[in-house]
Amino acid sequence: MEGEGGERKRGARLCCVCKKSRASVKRPKTLEQICRECFYDAFESEIHQVILENQLFSPGERVAIGASGGKDSTVLAYVLSKLNRLHNYGLHLFLLSVDEGITGYRDDSLETVHRNQIQYGLPLKVVSYKDLYGWTMDEIVRVIGLKNNCTFCGVFRRQALDRGASLLKVDKVVTGHNADDIAETVLLNLLRGDVARLSRCTSITTGEDGPIPRCKPFKYTYEKEIVMYAYFKKLDYFSTECNLPFFSSYFPL
Numbered sequence: 001m002e003g004e005g006g007e008r009k010r011g012a013r014l015c016c017v018c019k020k021s022r023a024s025v026k027r028p029k030t031l032e033q034i035c036r037e038c039f040y041d042a043f044e045s046e047i048h049q050v051i052l053e054n055q056l057f058s059p060g061e062r063v064a065i066g067a068s069g070g071k072d073s074t075v076l077a078y079v080l081s082k083l084n085r086l087h088n089y090g091l092h093l094f095l096l097s098v099d100e101g102i103t104g105y106r107d108d109s110l111e112t113v114h115r116n117q118i119q120y121g122l123p124l125k126v127v128s129y130k131d132l133y134g135w136t137m138d139e140i141v142r143v144i145g146l147k148n149n150c151t152f153c154g155v156f157r158r159q160a161l162d163r164g165a166s167l168l169k170v171d172k173v174v175t176g177h178n179a180d181d182i183a184e185t186v187l188l189n190l191l192r193g194d195v196a197r198l199s200r201c202t203s204i205t206t207g208e209d210g211p212i213p214r215c216k217p218f219k220y221t222y223e224k225e226i227v228m229y230a231y232f233k234k235l236d237y238f239s240t241e242c243n244l245p246f247f248s249s250y251f252p253l
């Protein structure tokens with residue numbers, strides 16, 4: 001007898017959303033078995049809902065996408081420019097990259113961002129530690145060693161993003177921080193007993209009292225789904241981790 005059982009026998013389960021195409025994805029977030037097209041729709045429309053419900057943007061705003069060349073910010077640039085066109089958000093989007101000066105890592109990932117600039121038709125601004133502070137991260141590590149290098153780099157990157165954002169005269173910066181990143185930050189702040197940071201770190205928009213607010217449109221998006229989206233869409237992203245060893249004040253050794 002044909003039907004659902006017969007379909008399953010041949011390994012061709014139908015998408016539980018459209019009930020037409022073959023299911024090829026098990027969504028990590030909902031465990032639904034769905035086809036690629038329905039996965040793209042669900043992924044994009046959930047981000048659209050997050051943007052609307054949290055009133056992340058207003059028409060006419062200039063928005064810089066913090067672009068590292070990695071999967072999260074590449075998917076963010078792709079999806080945000082698609083939603084901006086599809087739903088007429090009226091945003092002026094830019095790619096903003098910080099070149100920390102880490103040979104064999106950031107130089108390669110920035111090549112990806114230069115390609116993304118052309119692929120997505122978004123203007124790109126690159127600001128470097130060397131220009132802003134007179135030092136590359138490689139030079140800093142040669143002087144201070146590896147102790148706390150990630151902490152220094154993180155503080156410099158925050159400031160560099162603000163400087164780049166003010167050069168671009170943008171109203172907001174968006175970053176590709178996802179639900180997994182936020183869960184990680186919550187755990188780190190719990191372990192450190194940092195109550196002030198713990199209460200702030202889950203906000204979708206931060207820095208409203210500072211020079212330029214920052215938003216995280218992927219606050220509710222699972223990292224696994226971002227990777228699946230990038231992979232299925234064959235997006236051009238850079239997947240190597242930073243080659244400087246991770247030593248920060250979070251884990252004093």
Ligand SMILES: Nc1ncnc2c1ncn2[C@@H]1O[C@H](COP(=O)(O)OP(=O)(O)OP(=O)(O)O)[C@@H](O)[C@H]1O
Pocket residue numbers: 065066067068069070071072073074096097098099100157174175176177
């Ligand atoms: N060098 C950089 N230039 C511009 N934005 C950056 C840079 N590094 C990080 N960001 C922003 O901060 C977000 C979080 O970066 P982080 O390195 O912590 O995570 P990630 O998971 O590796 O992100 P990605 O996959 O986008 O590289 C990125 O998604 C991006 O928006």
